[in-house]
Amino acid sequence: MAVIVHKASHRARVADVLGWIDAHSAPLEAQEVTLAQAAGRVLADRVTTSVDVPPFDRPVVDGFALRSEDTIGASAYNPLPFRLIESADHLPPASAKWVHAGARLPHGADAVALPEQAENKGDGACCLLEAVIAGAFIERAGSDAARGSSLATAGRRLRSADIGLLAAANISQVPVVRQPRVRCLFTGRDVAEAGTPLPADAVHDATGPLLASLVARDGGLLIERRWVDRTVTAIRGELASSRADVVLVAGSSGPGPDDHAAVALREAGKLAVHGVAVRPGETCGMGRTASGTLTFLLPGAPGACLWSYELFAGRTIRRLGGRSAALPFRSRKMITARKIVSEIGMTEVCPVQCIGDGAVGPVTSYAEMGIAAAAHADGFVIVPEGSEGYRQGTPVLMYVYDEASSNLAMESDVKP
Amino acid sequence: MAVIVHKASHRARVADVLGWIDAHSAPLEAQEVTLAQAAGRVLADRVTTSVDVPPFDRPVVDGFALRSEDTIGASAYNPLPFRLIESADHLPPASAKWVHAGARLPHGADAVALPEQAENKGDGACCLLEAVIAGAFIERAGSDAARGSSLATAGRRLRSADIGLLAAANISQVPVVRQPRVRCLFTGRDVAEAGTPLPADAVHDATGPLLASLVARDGGLLIERRWVDRTVTAIRGELASSRADVVLVAGSSGPGPDDHAAVALREAGKLAVHGVAVRPGETCGMGRTASGTLTFLLPGAPGACLWSYELFAGRTIRRLGGRSAALPFRSRKMITARKIVSEIGMTEVCPVQCIGDGAVGPVTSYAEMGIAAAAHADGFVIVPEGSEGYRQGTPVLMYVYDEASSNLAMESDVKP
Numbered sequence: 001m002a003v004i005v006h007k008a009s010h011r012a013r014v015a016d017v018l019g020w021i022d023a024h025s026a027p028l029e030a031q032e033v034t035l036a037q038a039a040g041r042v043l044a045d046r047v048t049t050s051v052d053v054p055p056f057d058r059p060v061v062d063g064f065a066l067r068s069e070d071t072i073g074a075s076a077y078n079p080l081p082f083r084l085i086e087s088a089d090h091l092p093p094a095s096a097k098w099v100h101a102g103a104r105l106p107h108g109a110d111a112v113a114l115p116e117q118a119e120n121k122g123d124g125a126c127c128l129l130e131a132v133i134a135g136a137f138i139e140r141a142g143s144d145a146a147r148g149s150s151l152a153t154a155g156r157r158l159r160s161a162d163i164g165l166l167a168a169a170n171i172s173q174v175p176v177v178r179q180p181r182v183r184c185l186f187t188g189r190d191v192a193e194a195g196t197p198l199p200a201d202a203v204h205d206a207t208g209p210l211l212a213s214l215v216a217r218d219g220g221l222l223i224e225r226r227w228v229d230r231t232v233t234a235i236r237g238e239l240a241s242s243r244a245d246v247v248l249v250a251g252s253s254g255p256g257p258d259d260h261a262a263v264a265l266r267e268a269g270k271l272a273v274h275g276v277a278v279r280p281g282e283t284c285g286m287g288r289t290a291s292g293t294l295t296f297l298l299p300g301a302p303g304a305c306l307w308s309y310e311l312f313a314g315r316t317i318r319r320l321g322g323r324s325a326a327l328p329f330r331s332r333k334m335i336t337a338r339k340i341v342s343e344i345g346m347t348e349v350c351p352v353q354c355i356g357d358g359a360v361g362p363v364t365s366y367a368e369m370g371i372a373a374a375a376h377a378d379g380f381v382i383v384p385e386g387s388e389g390y391r392q393g394t395p396v397l398m399y400v401y402d403e404a405s406s407n408l409a410m411e412s413d414v415k416p
Numbered sequence: 417m418a419v420i421v422h423k424a425s426h427r428a429r430v431a432d433v434l435g436w437i438d439a440h441s442a443p444l445e446a447q448e449v450t451l452a453q454a455a456g457r458v459l460a461d462r463v464t465t466s467v468d469v470p471p472f473d474r475p476v477v478d479g480f481a482l483r484s485e486d487t488i489g490a491s492a493y494n495p496l497p498f499r500l501i502e503s504a505d506h507l508p509p510a511s512a513k514w515v516h517a518g519a520r521l522p523h524g525a526d527a528v529a530l531p532e533q534a535e536n537k538g539d540g541a542c543c544l545l546e547a548v549i550a551g552a553f554i555e556r557a558g559s560d561a562a563r564g565s566s567l568a569t570a571g572r573r574l575r576s577a578d579i580g581l582l583a584a585a586n587i588s589q590v591p592v593v594r595q596p597r598v599r600c601l602f603t604g605r606d607v608a609e610a611g612t613p614l615p616a617d618a619v620h621d622a623t624g625p626l627l628a629s630l631v632a633r634d635g636g637l638l639i640e641r642r643w644v645d646r647t648v649t650a651i652r653g654e655l656a657s658s659r660a661d662v663v664l665v666a667g668s669s670g671p672g673p674d675d676h677a678a679v680a681l682r683e684a685g686k687l688a689v690h691g692v693a694v695r696p697g698e699t700c701g702m703g704r705t706a707s708g709t710l711t712f713l714l715p716g717a718p719g720a721c722l723w724s725y726e727l728f729a730g731r732t733i734r735r736l737g738g739r740s741a742a743l744p745f746r747s748r749k750m751i752t753a754r755k756i757v758s759e760i761g762m763t764e765v766c767p768v769q770c771i772g773d774g775a776v777g778p779v780t781s782y783a784e785m786g787i788a789a790a791a792h793a794d795g796f797v798i799v800p801e802g803s804e805g806y807r808q809g810t811p812v813l814m815y816v817y818d819e820a821s822s823n824l825a826m827e828s829d830v831k832p
Contacts, residue, residue: 035610039629053788054619060717062672100674102717103606104617144788152791159817160633161790164626164718168619168787172610190519194451194588201520203470203584210580213455217576256478258516301476301518302580330746371584372469372560374577375568401575 041176042322049169052142065109079127112137177322187252206302235264251300281308302371342383351377457592458738465585468558481525495543528553593738603668651680667716697724718787758799767793
């Protein structure tokens with residue numbers, strides 16, 4: 001793909017950038033992990049069971065195992081006598097055995113009667129007061145999963161019930177997509193790390209903690225955070241020596257004479273995109289080093305860094321790890337309570353707050369939008385490049401951060 | 417609260433059980449953690465900033481810092497000359513200084529002109545081709561957060577943007593609600609741990625890996641997994657010596673002569689509930705040890721164990737950790753594509769699958785429902801105790817496991 005020159009009039013379209021990302025971010029190879037490490041990971045291959053789950057017919061309740069055909073006609077007016085057997089691999093006719101839920105059903109038995117359906121007469125005798133049908137309170141061998149059947153398919157993100165089912169099938173290791181290894185390089189000008197003294201005219205770094213949190217959320221493995229001199233040589237050297245799957249370079253992404261990340265990436269491999277028609281984040285770029293490491297140039301301003309990450313770098317990390325490319329937020333149709341303004345030709349991310357149920361308004365005007373706007377938002381709306389924004393009362397798709405902390409009507413409690 | 421006797425006719429109502437849980441599970445005390453550990457944790461106290469964020473007025477773009485009043489009347493037909501100054505703490509009238517995004521704005525300047533709004537004449541002279549308004553491309557000191565203002569309030573579950581904002585305010589530690597420490601005790605009969613040889617008539621344990629995954633999902637800290645002899649003495653001994661916030665006892669929860677967990681808990685403290693009008697999971701129980709540890713008796717059958725955890729133990733762990741008590745799934749209104757049957761007097765959890773957009777049907781009949789039903793479901797419906805279930809075509813509230821893996825219409829991609 002050709003280098004996209006970074007001029008305001010030649011910024012890459014978001015759709016083209018997403019296309020470039022998707023063409024270069026197939027899921028990574030498989031690795032085996034133990035079941036204890038597998039929750040939340042993405043299966044690389046189908047997992048089948050070599051055993052029946054459960055392995056034998058078993059009662060789901062404590063009760064009397066018996067032959068259902070022996071119970072025909074039993075009632076309170078016609079109690080049928082049964083002989084209680086202590087231990088029996090094979091249950092003779094007209095006999096019953098007390099069984100615990102989950103134990104193996106004795107051979108010959110095909111149903112379980114509840115304690116209240118029988119009367120204990122003592123001396124190993126009992127009477128059945130009710131007929132039971134074949135299969136009553138029995139869980140059949142293989143009813144959870146028959147030998148040879150699939151327990152979960154490739155691409156599935158494992159949740160707790162999967163873990164339980166895999167464990168029941170005696171599977172202790174599963175093949176999952178390897179987590180992408182991510183390096184973060186910081187080139188901030190007049191930026192100090194947290195906890196260090198603040199030089200005059202400097203600010204405390206927000207991008208480091210921000211990116212670490214985002215990478216973890218998307219299933220990436222942050223293997224290094226490093227401060228790099230703001231020179232082409234220093235940045236190029238770091239990029240050329242990188243053994244990660246993804247490198248994020250925060251700061252120095254712009255087109256100015258003191259912004260060297262794009263030149264460094266071009267010299268270290270290929271600069272595929274520099275400048276995107278998206279706001280915040282129009283100076284971001286991306287490409288690949290000679291060794292193939294996917295490299296993202298993110299603005300140093302925390303708000304712009306966040307959104308460049310969300311739209312582009314995060315998508316890449318999620319795809320490499322086998323997750324859905326989609327933004328990791330659910331979406332919901334809302335109505336604009338106030339107008340949302342956007343520039344034609346720019347895809348704009350607009351942090352919004354819920355205003356009553358089903359309506360949203362922008363958090364601030366764009367000019368004021370730093371990282372605080374994202375922190376105070378309940379979610380965001382993406383205004384496409386062809387739109388000037390939305391009038392009050394327009395239906396829009398909102399990406400919701402967290403239902404529980406927003407003003408959305410909550411219905412997620414146990415509502416019996 | 418009085419002990420609720422465990423008979424079918426005397427099972428506790430779900431609403432009463434939730435009431436008992438909520439009365440005994442206030443958020444735990446605060447602990448300080450570093451910002452790197454804070455994502456996903458719940459703030460125990462409001463965090464305010466002692467500095468302005470940003471600390472000074474600064475440009476949000478690279479450009480020419482200047483006085484907006486000097487630009488009045490500038491146009492392509494009336495270029496106004498400005499003197500370029502290399503270094504200036506104080507900007508004299510009719511002068512401009514090239515500034516980088518994020519740097520401190522020189523004193524006297526109140527706006528930034530974009531490079532394309534000016535023409536460089538060389539020799540320290542440039543011409544402005546457009547008037548700029550005061551505040552153009554300026555981020556004001558304290559616009560993200562003014563000194564003394566709140567960055568996040570108690571009870572907030574911190575997400576990435578919060579971490580970025582806190583870092584920008586030079587906050588490196590925050591007070592969060594301590595994670596509840598959870599012990600799991602297993603009393604399974606004829607159950608073998610994963611990877612161990614399977615005795616005759618035994619099954620592999622699913623509850624251990626299942627509960628470990630659930631506890632982690634809900635923010636609990638699993639401090640111990642231990643197999644315990646299936647005797648009153650052994651279980652009581654473990655309960656009495658427990659220093660955890662929550663103990664989960666898997667197996668031995670029933671009313672049978674070989675089920676000792678309820679007796680053990682009564683002797684080790686107080687058995688508040690034994691038997692709940694909920695299915696699966698009607699044998700579950702709960703109470704507190706003499707030292708106050710919240711103790712849950714969960715059925716050993718994996719499906720019943722899962723649902724007892726989801727409805728009761730999980731709620732407790734989430735509440736102790738300061739999270740929302742609600743089930744950790746979003747809910748969505750759906751229509752039943754097939755009828756859902758339930759017993760009057762029992763709250764029933766019905767795993768469902770999506771059938772087309774907006775419709776759901778039960779995964780299996782209840783009789784067949786093991787852990788596989790939960791693994792294969794897209795979510796579940798809770799049928800209240802007063803209902804016999806739902807006819808085809810009835811609106812129901814579905815709790816959705818994971819939109820991305822279900823058949824729900826997906827709208828979460830970047831849709832510019």
